[in-house]
Amino acid sequence: SIPISYFGGIGRASKEGVLIKGGNYLDVLYQSNVFVFDKTGTLTQGEFKVIKTAPAAGFTEVELLAAAAAGEHYSNHPIGKAITAYAQQDVNETQLKNYAEIPGKGTRVEVDDQVILAGNKSLLTDHQVDLAENNEAGTIVYIAIDNQLAGYLVLGDMVKENAFAALQQLKKLGVKKTVMLSGDNSQVANQIGKQLQLDEVVGDCLPQDKVAAFERIKADNKDGKTIFVGDGMNDAPVLAMADAGIAMGALGSDAAIEAADIILMKDDPMDIVKSVDIAKYTRRIMI
Ligand code: ADP
Numbered sequence: 120s121i122p123i124s125y126f127g128g129i130g131r132a133s134k135e136g137v138l139i140k141g142g143n144y145l146d147v148l149y150q151s152n153v154f155v156f157d158k159t160g161t162l163t164q165g166e167f168k169v170i171k172t173a174p175a176a177g178f179t180e181v182e183l184l185a186a187a188a189a190g191e192h193y194s195n196h197p198i199g200k201a202i203t204a205y206a207q208q209d210v211n212e213t214q215l216k217n218y219a220e221i222p223g224k225g226t227r228v229e230v231d232d233q234v235i236l237a238g239n240k241s242l243l244t245d246h247q248v249d250l251a252e253n254n255e256a257g258t259i260v261y262i263a264i265d266n267q268l269a270g271y272l273v274l275g276d277m278v279k280e281n282a283f284a285a286l287q288q289l290k291k292l293g294v295k296k297t298v299m300l301s302g303d304n305s306q307v308a309n310q311i312g313k314q315l316q317l318d319e320v321v322g323d324c325l326p327q328d329k330v331a332a333f334e335r336i337k338a339d340n341k342d343g344k345t346i347f348v349g350d351g352m353n354d355a356p357v358l359a360m361a362d363a364g365i366a367m368g369a370l371g372s373d374a375a376i377e378a379a380d381i382i383l384m385k386d387d388p389m390d391i392v393k394s395v396d397i398a399k400y401t402r403r404i405m406i
């Protein structure tokens with residue numbers, strides 16, 4: 120049987136817009152001491168803006184944007200949506216064939232007889248596209264046409280308003296370690312890690328790298344529960360692996376809501392703190 124106070128805890132949480140899938144997760148939160156976060160859409164707003172375009176030698180701005188718009192036309196990723204909005208191109212869908220999204224890397228599509236790639240360094244090197252060293256401060260999306268670099272776009276995203284305060288509060292509640300795993304480039308990931316004073320940051324993570332990093336962190340944590348917080352874009356497997364997986368519900372995908380144990384309907388990191396508080400309160404009235 121389920122102790123009556125669990126219902127109280129779950130009910131209180133639901134009034135705050137936090138859906139908890141079972142009383143056992145209140146116990147897990149009570150014992151939580153390591154929190155691992157995704158970056159995009161979780162600690163950051165996930166609302167990217169194009170801040171720079173850089174056509175490669177031999178390509179015009181118009182050619183770069185046309186290729187980028189074709190590459191991202193079918194993408195639901197926040198990066199793809201931002202590029203589509205910025206490029207303002209009329210994409211002829213009858214010309215697009217064999218669209219594929221490569222998780223943690225980008226997209227590939229055929230336009231008539233040309234192959235367009237839109238994504239990060241890892242995607243382009245997989246296709247033997249030559250890239251020069253790039254020190255842009257931001258999320259860089261390279262565009263290639265028939266395996267030739269057509270240029271790149273730089274995108275920016277901002278940390279959520281409550282992210283820093285929520286992380287500080289978790290530390291006050293006894294959390295010993297905070298970590299961020301990101302598919303974005305290490306330069307961007309480290310900069311946000313510094314800004315938010317996270318204990319550890321792992322950038323350039325493919326979806327399988329996030330799984331491996333999470334497994335290591337969980338195995339290292341011998342004296343408490345390890346929680347993962349994500350938005351479900353490329354991180355549903357980690358949500359499912361955690362002692363408790365917390366998903367952003369408003370931005371998050373159906374896969375995330377399915378894989379998660381706790382769902383934050385307002386996408387507000389401060390609601391993580393509220394959930395831990397409720398777990399502690401529920402525990403107190405049980406004893
Ligand atoms: P995060 O781990 O920060 O939440 P994701 O795993 O969703 O990020 O994406 C990781 C990286 O994959 C992005 O930073 C980007 O470089 C690349 N990427 C993913 N989807 C796209 C896309 N539609 N277009 C271009 N690049 C993409």
Ligand code: MG
Nearest residue numbers: 157159160352
């Ligand atoms: Mg994400």
